[in-house]
Amino acid sequence: MTDGARTVLLGANGYLGRVTARALVERGIFPVLAGRNGGELSQLATELGGLDFRIADAADRSSLAALISPGDVVISTIAPFRTAGESVVRAAVTRRAHYLDVAIEPPFIQQVFQKWGRPAREAGVVVMPSVGFSFSPGSIAGAAALQEAGPQATKVQIGYFVLGDFEQGSFSAGVLDSITGALFQPGLVRRGGVVESEMPGLRERSYTIDGVERIATSIGGPEHFTLAQFQPRVRDVDVYIGWLRPDPNGQSLLPKSATGGARLSIGRALTKRKHRQMVRAADDGPDSLGRTAMVSMVIAEAQDAGGNTLARVTLTGPNPYDLTARLLAHHAAAVPNCEPTIAGAIGPVSAFGLSTAIEAARQAGLERVD
Template sequence: MTNGPRTVLLGATGYLGAITARALVERGLTPILAGRDGHRLSQLAGELGGLDFQIADARDRGSLTALISPGDVVISTITPFRAVGEEVVRAAVTRRAHYLDVAPEPPWVRTVFQKWGRPAREAGVVVMPSVGFSFSPGNIAGAAALQEAGPEATRVQVAYFVLGDFEQDSFGAGVLESVTGALFEPGLVRRDGIIDTEMPGRRERTYTIDGLERRAISVGGPEHFTLAQFQPRVLDVDVFIGWLQVDSKGRSLLPKSATSTARLSPGRAMTKFRHRRMVRDAAEGPDSVGRTGMVSMVVAEAMDPAGNTLSRVTLTGPNPYDLTARLLAWHAIAVPNCGPAAAGATGPVNAFGLTSAIEGARQAGLERVD
């Protein structure tokens, strides 16, 4: 077992939280498991060798303050972050603890970078949203593509895909709520060096993956902030997701209002109703066998001002859930050692350096395929 700063895992009894707890233990960490259900916490703690656990509520500032100590690494897997994230990051920064989360929600990403970046820097701690499949690989692949492209590169485009046996049942309810719910909220775009608001799905791209064309829609991500931190000459950043596809029963996983004029019409209300029903009916998530049928992929391209591709980096790895858990475990070990210069809201490349971030991704199972 490792010594050093404590790792505190909030949401440990949720679907992704439990996978993350196991990944942390596999890396030699002894996380403190935290959540609202004492019985389930006790059961999971016992399964993992008798870990410490503590009841805490993400909406209760007092319980969070009692849970978190200076120097801790706080990991939050509690979704949706736009509803329950604020008190956790506030408690971490106030208590001078590092903060990691798994948020795939553009509005929350913007909140972390623009509201909590300066307080975290002043506190000497790292706050890093969206650690995991959404969106750490894009930060790493995009930075690698920029480095290979050289000084002519001023634009980056990153796209995420899930390949293999992937359909609606591959979503846990919490992840489905977090991801697709965010598609109804204003997202992000970087244009001419300025972060602006843009509705998700405003733009589309088609990628050829394994000989098949796959449509991807624009979303906001931390890459809009982190890739410009890595290379200040970057003016335009686009992030796309290509895994919100139709499932085996012909049901769309994508709220139509995210990509059409329906978001401006009465059809938006009906689409949001269908989305809430989809979340209500979602299963907990695939078991370990089901997860093995999925493959994560991220494609990053660095371009010149005219849009010509100068460099392309493609990473593939295990299913999004296990990949996220393994990345969180690596980050939990690395963050306390990244030094005061990394303090603030940041991504893995800027916190650890590109070489170390690539190695961390490799240890989590991400490999470059082109």
């Protein structure tokens, strides 16, 4: 990192925040831990060798202004982003600090790119949403597939999967709450070169993984923006999630949100209630042993205008939590060294270049398997 650049970790006392704090320290970055629970922050700061910590509230502008300094790298793991997200982006850009987050909620992702991209460019800072398993690997794998496919590729389809011997309790309440927001808020799709709203779950497609058919559901992600940044000829981008139970039938871990009967208002309301019940019943998150039972997989396909697959890139790696934390740590170290011309709302490939982004993914544990 450049001299004087601090890393500020908001939400450090949450489950993903704690995992991220440890990954940062392992990389030699000693973040300022920030959140609302002073006791938990103090304990974590002591466990990690005596880190600095600050009490801060994402809903309090003065609190954020006092926390963030010009040149900082702000990492936000505060979920759900539909309620706590924009205030942190605003504070970072206003204070001329770089910003990274782990958002998976399409309306917020769209807001970051379309509302905060220009202010970030004017402030000379990088704003990068959705760092981690959701959705950095898709941007990287999609760009690699486009490069391999050549000039005929104008479409990209990306599928995300969590495989292995795990249960619903392997997902923390914060992740499940964000998933609920992602599935029941307006989604995104890129069609004909334009990013449009589309209800999540409107489309499904199947993937065969280890001989098992896995059904994945459409959702919005930053790839609708980042892949067009990498290759302007990209016209259509589809993103799917297939976070499935490891059973022979590929039964979905999460209830369908907007497919089948749930498209109807009554069915949709009932399904949303089930999601909320899952959030309330969720544990803090898996321990380190529980995380090792989970495997991340991302499949990116570059296609021509007729839908023929020209190149396919499949990445597998560690569980989503450790993968996310490692990617955040890498990006936090790299972002302050970006050229001033890179400023704005961008993805990892545009920020660091494809070869460097691929190497960052490899260091985080992602390996190509096809």
